[in-house]
Amino acid sequence: MIGQQDVQKVAHLARLTLTPAEEAQFTTQLGAILEYVEQLNELDVTTVEPTTRAIDVSNITRPDQQHPHPNRAQILAGAPDPEGDFFRVPKIMDS
Amino acid sequence: MASIRELHQQLVSKARSATEITQEALARVDRLEPKLRSFLTVTAEQALAQAQQVDAQIAAGDTIGLLTGIPIGIKDNLCTQGVPTTCGSRILENFIPPYESTVTQKLKAAGAIMVGKTNLDEFAMGSSTENSAYQVTANPWDTTRVPGGSSGGSAAAVAAAECVVALGSDTGGSIRQPASFCGVVGLKPTYGLVSRYGLVAYASSLDQIGPFGRTVEDVAILLGAIAGHDPKDSTSLDIPIPDYTQALIPALKGKRVGVIQETFGEGLDAVVADAVKAALQQLQDLGAEVQEISCPRFRYGLPTYYVIAPSEASANLARYDGVKYGYRVETPENLMEMYTQTRAKGFGAEVKRRIMIGTYALSAGYYDAYYLKAQKVRTLIKQDFEAAFEQVDVLVCPTAPTTAFKAGEKTADPLSMYLSDLMTIPVNLAGLPGLSLPCGFDAQGLPIGLQIIGNVLQESTVLQVAYAYEQATPWHQHHPQFND
Incomplete structure (x- = not known):
C-alpha cells in the first residue's frame, strides 16, 4: 500500500510540487488505483513474453543527417525567456 | 449540414461556393458555441481565406478532391503551425507550434478547411472532456451531460454540425467513447496506419489519430486522406492504402461476426445491452453469421x-x-x-x-x-483477439457501458471515470481498428454506440459492416435539436 512518504518521493522524481491537500488526496487515490491494478496478479504470466508495442516494426533507420529547421526565429520566440540564440534558465549552481 | 459527397456535388455543380459553406459552418459555430464550447480556437479568418482559394480553383476549372472545401475540426493536441495548440493544458497556453502535423498538412493539401481546434481532456487524459483546463464541452443531445472524452470537442462539434468531419486521437477509447456519447461515427485505425508526427504524445505505444463523421462514408473518406506511411513517424506502417470507400457495400452475406461475451456482464446498462442485441439481430438479418466469442482476458x-x-x-x-x-x-x-x-x-x-x-x-x-x-498481460489480451479472429471477421460489443453521464457525476472518483473505457481499451492494447456508430437511443433520447472491432489493418471490413448496418437502420438520420 502506498503511503504519504511514497507520494512525496514519487512527486520529487516526477518534479512536481504538491500542496499538503494534493498529497493527502493522491495518497488515497493512488492507493485505490494501485489496488485496482492488483487484479493483474490473478494471471500467471511467468512464461509470457511482454508486448512493448501493438504492431511490431523493428530497426527502422534513416540517414543521420542534419536538417535546419525553417522557423528558427519562431522556435526562439516561443520560449518563456529567450536571450539571443539561447534559452535562459535560473541559476543552476550556487556562486 | 450535408455529407462530404453532397457538399462536393454542390461545389462541383456550382450550386454553392466554398465560401458559403464555410460561412454556414462558422455561423453555426458562432450560434452554438455559447452552449456547447466544443472549440478552444476558431480559425474563421484563415478558413474564409482558404475557402476563397478553393472558389478560385473551382472558377478556374480545376478538378477538386472530395475533401476540398469541406469544413473540419481538429483536436487541439495536433500541432498546427501558427495556430495555438494547447492540449487543453495551462502548460501549453501560449504554445504556437512552429511546425504542422502530418495529418493536418495532408488535409490542408487536400483542400479541407479547418474551422478550429476542438476541446479535449488535458493531454487527452480523460473520458468526459471535463479535464480541459479551459472549458467543459456540453453534449449536444443534452447540454447538462458530458460529450465523452478525451476527443469530446470533436465529437460534439460533428454531432452539432459545427463542422462536417473532425479529427481526434484515441489512446484508450478517446475517439470511440465520445462518438458513442454524441451519436456520431468514430474510428480508431490500426496502430501505425496514420502518422502521428505532430500529435502531442500521451502514451506512445497506444496513441492513434482517427476520423469522426456523421456517416460511415464520411469517416471512410477522411481515413483515406490521413492514412499512409510517413518517414517522420518511425512507427507508421509502410503499406499500400486502399480506397476505403470501395468497401462500402450494404451487404454482409457470409461475414462472420463474433460477439464478445465478456462485455455483457456487470456494469452494463440494460438499455445498452438491449440496443446492442437488437443490432446483432439486424446484422444477422443482413446475412452475417453471428456467433458468441470468448475473450477471457478482455x-x-x-x-x-x-x-x-x-x-x-x-x-x-x-x-x-x-x-x-x-x-x-x-x-x-x-x-x-x-x-x-x-x-x-x-x-x-x-x-x-x-x-x-x-x-x-x-x-x-x-x-x-x-x-x-x-x-505481459497485454500479450495475453492480444492472444485472445488473435484466437477470435481465426473464427470471425469482426468482433462487436457495446462501445461504452452507459450513455452520456451528467457533468460532474464522476469527477470526484477517478476509478469510476476510468471504467467508462472498459470496452475500448483492449482494442488499443492490441493495436486493432475499432469503430463506434449509433445503434439506438435510451429513454432520455441519448445515443447508444455499437463498437465494431477488426483484425490488424482490416479497416475495410470494419467499415463494410458498419456501412451495411447504418444503411439498414435509421439512427444516423437523428440529429440533436437546439431550441433557440
Missing part, C-alpha cells in the same frame, strides 16, 4: 492500461519543464524550483495523477511488479 485490459498508459505518459510529459516553450512559473529561485513549480501550476489534477502513477510504476523496485507485468 476485462484485464483496464488495469493493464492504467499501468502502461501512465508509465508512458510520465516519460512523455517530462518534456514540459518550462525551458524551451510553454508556461514557466514567475521568478523561480533556482532551476529545480522552476521545474517543480512550473509543472505544479501548469498541469491539472488528472495529468498529475497519471504522471504520479507512471513514475511510481517505473521506479526502482516496482518495474517488474507493474510495468513488465502489464506488458
Whole structure:
C-alpha cells in the first residue's frame, strides 16, 4: 500500500510540487488505483513474453543527417525567456 | 449540414461556393458555441481565406478532391503551425507550434478547411472532456451531460454540425467513447496506419489519430486522406492504402461476426445491452453469421492500461519543464524550483495523477511488479483477439457501458471515470481498428454506440459492416435539436 512518504518521493522524481491537500488526496487515490491494478496478479504470466508495442516494426533507420529547421526565429520566440540564440534558465549552481 | 459527397456535388455543380459553406459552418459555430464550447480556437479568418482559394480553383476549372472545401475540426493536441495548440493544458497556453502535423498538412493539401481546434481532456487524459483546463464541452443531445472524452470537442462539434468531419486521437477509447456519447461515427485505425508526427504524445505505444463523421462514408473518406506511411513517424506502417470507400457495400452475406461475451456482464446498462442485441439481430438479418466469442482476458485490459498508459505518459510529459516553450512559473529561485513549480501550476489534477502513477510504476523496485507485468498481460489480451479472429471477421460489443453521464457525476472518483473505457481499451492494447456508430437511443433520447472491432489493418471490413448496418437502420438520420 502506498503511503504519504511514497507520494512525496514519487512527486520529487516526477518534479512536481504538491500542496499538503494534493498529497493527502493522491495518497488515497493512488492507493485505490494501485489496488485496482492488483487484479493483474490473478494471471500467471511467468512464461509470457511482454508486448512493448501493438504492431511490431523493428530497426527502422534513416540517414543521420542534419536538417535546419525553417522557423528558427519562431522556435526562439516561443520560449518563456529567450536571450539571443539561447534559452535562459535560473541559476543552476550556487556562486 | 450535408455529407462530404453532397457538399462536393454542390461545389462541383456550382450550386454553392466554398465560401458559403464555410460561412454556414462558422455561423453555426458562432450560434452554438455559447452552449456547447466544443472549440478552444476558431480559425474563421484563415478558413474564409482558404475557402476563397478553393472558389478560385473551382472558377478556374480545376478538378477538386472530395475533401476540398469541406469544413473540419481538429483536436487541439495536433500541432498546427501558427495556430495555438494547447492540449487543453495551462502548460501549453501560449504554445504556437512552429511546425504542422502530418495529418493536418495532408488535409490542408487536400483542400479541407479547418474551422478550429476542438476541446479535449488535458493531454487527452480523460473520458468526459471535463479535464480541459479551459472549458467543459456540453453534449449536444443534452447540454447538462458530458460529450465523452478525451476527443469530446470533436465529437460534439460533428454531432452539432459545427463542422462536417473532425479529427481526434484515441489512446484508450478517446475517439470511440465520445462518438458513442454524441451519436456520431468514430474510428480508431490500426496502430501505425496514420502518422502521428505532430500529435502531442500521451502514451506512445497506444496513441492513434482517427476520423469522426456523421456517416460511415464520411469517416471512410477522411481515413483515406490521413492514412499512409510517413518517414517522420518511425512507427507508421509502410503499406499500400486502399480506397476505403470501395468497401462500402450494404451487404454482409457470409461475414462472420463474433460477439464478445465478456462485455455483457456487470456494469452494463440494460438499455445498452438491449440496443446492442437488437443490432446483432439486424446484422444477422443482413446475412452475417453471428456467433458468441470468448475473450477471457478482455476485462484485464483496464488495469493493464492504467499501468502502461501512465508509465508512458510520465516519460512523455517530462518534456514540459518550462525551458524551451510553454508556461514557466514567475521568478523561480533556482532551476529545480522552476521545474517543480512550473509543472505544479501548469498541469491539472488528472495529468498529475497519471504522471504520479507512471513514475511510481517505473521506479526502482516496482518495474517488474507493474510495468513488465502489464506488458505481459497485454500479450495475453492480444492472444485472445488473435484466437477470435481465426473464427470471425469482426468482433462487436457495446462501445461504452452507459450513455452520456451528467457533468460532474464522476469527477470526484477517478476509478469510476476510468471504467467508462472498459470496452475500448483492449482494442488499443492490441493495436486493432475499432469503430463506434449509433445503434439506438435510451429513454432520455441519448445515443447508444455499437463498437465494431477488426483484425490488424482490416479497416475495410470494419467499415463494410458498419456501412451495411447504418444503411439498414435509421439512427444516423437523428440529429440533436437546439431550441433557440
